[in-house]
Amino acid sequence: MREPHHPSCDELELSAVLHALSDPARLEIVRWLAKGDECTCGMFDLGLSKPTLSHHFRVLREAGVVRTRPDGRKRMLSLRDEELEGRFPGLLVAVLSADRERDGAPAA
């Protein structure tokens, strides 16, 4: 299983990162990853099919938001938080902290 392409820090584009984060499903994935767990692709239950998840992983990966590490027949996903922080300081933190007061959620 070959290592897929990951953009270097210099190649990261702000628009691409913002676009990657602008989808609720991908935001959920990032939120999940931010909890620190290293995740396999299959453990996400967002009500989406496997191809769709794979698509979102690719968008996130190509934007430089996540890293994919092949591990046997699984793939471990992790946030590229440090690299993101280096390239776009404060961005990921802001997105994740803003995310805590979930968009439409403060119904309680």
Next chain:
Amino acid sequence: MREPHHPSCDELELSAVLHALSDPARLEIVRWLAKGDECTCGMFDLGLSKPTLSHHFRVLREAGVVRTRPDGRKRMLSLRDEELEGRFPGLLVAVLSADRERDGAPAA
């Protein structure tokens, strides 16, 4: 000229804001507005037609990123930076500061 709808702080959705900021043209507009000038719609020269600009203004406005104030036959645009900061602390700052090291620009 009636005042168009502006979402309140509570109504702001993270995905919508990120989506609004994920377009290069809109990012350019926001960058421009961040310089502090209050701008009329017509002063943006991004090589886009008027309808397209108007479209981007609307996306930014409906996401809660900018405010539109009718002024005679012009419309003054301004960043809702304080409200954005209140709702999504650090987000706009991060986007704008990241933006200084322009995406593909560090060719020099």
Next chain:
DNA sequence: CCTCCGCTTCGACATCCATCGAACGGTCGC
């Protein structure tokens, strides 16, 4: 070796989105 398993790729499809030209609406100056 054969099969199962995890994930990706392919092909298709519906939808969204950025873009434009043309037409419209409100405001100012004359």
Next chain:
DNA sequence: GCGACCGTTCGATGGATGTCGAAGCGGAGG
């Protein structure tokens, strides 16, 4: 009022995007 001006709205269009089922691919296990 009339025309010029600024910006929006309408309708159309091409391209991107999210979504899925089916098929493919590489590794693990019996």
